[in-house]
Amino acid sequence: MNADLSNDLLAWYDRHARTLPWRVPPGSGAKPDPYRVWLSEVMLQQTTVAAVKGYFERFTARWPTVEALAAAEDADVMAEWAGLGYYARARNLLACARAVAACGGFPRTEAELRTLPGIGAYTAASVASIAFGQRAVVVDGNVERVMTRVFDIATPLPAARNEIRAYADSLTPSERPGDHAQAVMDLGATICTPRSPACVVCPWREPCLARKRGVQKDRPVKPPKREVPQRRGVVYVGRREDGAWLLETRGADRMLGGMLGWPGSAWDRGEEEAPPPVAGPWTALNTEARHGFSHFALGLRVMVARLPLDTQAGQASFVPADRFSPDMIPTVMRRVLAVALTSPLIADAEPTVQA
DNA sequence: AATTCGGGGCG
DNA sequence: CGCCCAGAATT
Numbered sequence: 001m002n003a004d005l006s007n008d009l010l011a012w013y014d015r016h017a018r019t020l021p022w023r024v025p026p027g028s029g030a031k032p033d034p035y036r037v038w039l040s041e042v043m044l045q046q047t048t049v050a051a052v053k054g055y056f057e058r059f060t061a062r063w064p065t066v067e068a069l070a071a072a073e074d075a076d077v078m079a080e081w082a083g084l085g086y087y088a089r090a091r092n093l094l095a096c097a098r099a100v101a102a103c104g105g106f107p108r109t110e111a112e113l114r115t116l117p118g119i120g121a122y123t124a125a126s127v128a129s130i131a132f133g134q135r136a137v138v139v140d141g142n143v144e145r146v147m148t149r150v151f152d153i154a155t156p157l158p159a160a161r162n163e164i165r166a167y168a169d170s171l172t173p174s175e176r177p178g179d180h181a182q183a184v185m186d187l188g189a190t191i192c193t194p195r196s197p198a199c200v201v202c203p204w205r206e207p208c209l210a211r212k213r214g215v216q217k218d219r220p221v222k223p224p225k226r227e228v229p230q231r232r233g234v235v236y237v238g239r240r241e242d243g244a245w246l247l248e249t250r251g252a253d254r255m256l257g258g259m260l261g262w263p264g265s266a267w268d269r270g271e272e273e274a275p276p277p278v279a280g281p282w283t284a285l286n287t288e289a290r291h292g293f294s295h296f297a298l299g300l301r302v303m304v305a306r307l308p309l310d311t312q313a314g315q316a317s318f319v320p321a322d323r324f325s326p327d328m329i330p331t332v333m334r335r336v337l338a339v340a341l342t343s344p345l346i347a348d349a350e351p352t353v354q355a
Numbered sequence: 356a357a358t359t360c361g362g363g364g365c366g
Numbered sequence: 367c368g369c370c371c372a373g374a375a376t377t
Contacts, residue, residue, distance in 0.1 A: 044372040051363060051371090085361025088375075120374045140372045158356080185372055194370060195366065225368090255360070292367095293361065331362060 012203035013183035070101035092118025130178035138181035142188025152209035233267025243321030
């Protein structure tokens with residue numbers, strides 16, 4: 001490994017490490033809690049630190065240990081995860097917590113961690129190094145950006161993955177591997193940023209090849225992107241005379257699986273039309289609810305109805321008004337609600353919701 | 356190797 | 367509005 005580069009980075013980290021709820025400050029001597037490290041790493045998968053902070057605080061306050069989380073109700077965990085996205089993570093989180101609790105604790109090696117649900121190459125390496133001090137090669141988006149710049153790797157992603165891993169391996173020390181991993185990520189998050197890297201204050205400004213050649217903003221090289229397809233669908237926002245909302249728990253094999261949502265067409269499978277979930281005076285609203293996903297854009301026609309007290313919920317179920325909160329449902333469903341609330345049929349003394 | 360998974364923040 | 371984020375699972 002390259003000792004000079006590694007030492008310079010660790011010295012920088014000792015002075016400039018970010019203070020984060022799941023992190024033990026460098027030099028404090030305290031040992032990180034594997035549960036908190038694992039939970040934070042899962043939440044941080046493709047998710048920004050700013051977005052995770054609040055969720056992490058709420059989760060650890062409500063479930064302080066992996067045993068507590070393992071004993072939680074599925075619906076409670078899904079509701080607490082609502083809004084964070086990538087809901088398969090929440091389902092895998094529970095499965096993992098229960099497997100770990102059954103074993104009496106987290107495994108300490110990268111290979112064993114890798115077998116647990118929701119733990120892939122990155123998370124296994126980061127937990128092994130940060131929580132257990134094992135030397136492991138941690139590669140995330142930050143590491144990819146930093147490596148392609150320091151070593152000026154011009155191969156486009158994802159073909160450059162092996163090359164990146166080899167360089168990351170060459171820099172990973174046997175001492176303080178966890179701090180090293182967090183240091184590269186802090187560097188990527190605060191200095192070696194995607195748009196305008198602050199090379200002037202970078203601990204690696206001297207050895208950085210991309211900076212020397214003036215191409216740091218062009219690293220990493222990304223593959224050309226394709227256009228996002230447009231999809232349409234219909235949703236039914238029904239409200240009983242007593243204020244209860246007609247909602248359904250989405251199947252685990254669908255998008256937003258396990259989450260609460262409005263009944264409607266299977267827009268995640270390209271289905272644009274669907275009959276109402278229950279018979280009623282359904283009327284269409286003029287405004288459609290729009291939402292952008294990573295790989296397609298969605299427009300939903302919103303149907304609303306005020307339903308009689310004796311309405312049978314069928315496949316769906318009625319959630320009483322005092323037990324419903326927009327925080328319980330994914331963002332796209334919140335957006336639908338915001339549109340639905342423009343109708344007096346539904347709004348009726350309800351507080352306004354922002355999408 | 357390519358696709359499918361959310362959602363927010365920032366230029 | 368485009369880009370990217372402490373990626374994983376599936377095909």
